[in-house]
Amino acid sequence: FLVEIAAAIAGYVFKDKVGMEFPPPFPWQFTCCGANNYTDWATIERFKVNNTVPRSCCRVNTTSCNVRPSPATGCLESIEAWMKKNILVVAAVALGIAFFEILGIIFACCLMKG
Numbered sequence: 001f002l003v004e005i006a007a008a009i010a011g012y013v014f015k016d017k018v019g020m021e022f023p024p025p026f027p028w029q030f031t032c033c034g035a036n037n038y039t040d041w042a043t044i045e046r047f048k049v050n051n052t053v054p055r056s057c058c059r060v061n062t063t064s065c066n067v068r069p070s071p072a073t074g075c076l077e078s079i080e081a082w083m084k085k086n087i088l089v090v091a092a093v094a095l096g097i098a099f100f101e102i103l104g105i106i107f108a109c110c111l112m113k114g
Helices: 002-013 026-030 038-043 075-085 087-113
Strands: none
Touching: 075 087
């Protein structure tokens, strides 16, 4: 339980670094490109060399898309909008998990007494 709290705090503290570490299929789910926008890929050596972006930035799969991408919102903005839209579901899931973990701690303490 404490490890999960520490992980949540670490996730918040390092949220800027986490924004660049999502796996490639992730942007397709949110139709986004880069953390802020497609120019974020200019700092990655693999894409900086030939001035391209990943195919996940393409809305239409064409050969020239990864050279001239269509402007897209950043993934941070897309995730933030999704979280605001679904905050009740996210909070309910988090509270449900916390409830069962606390229940487990209580039962473990009861077993230790008996």
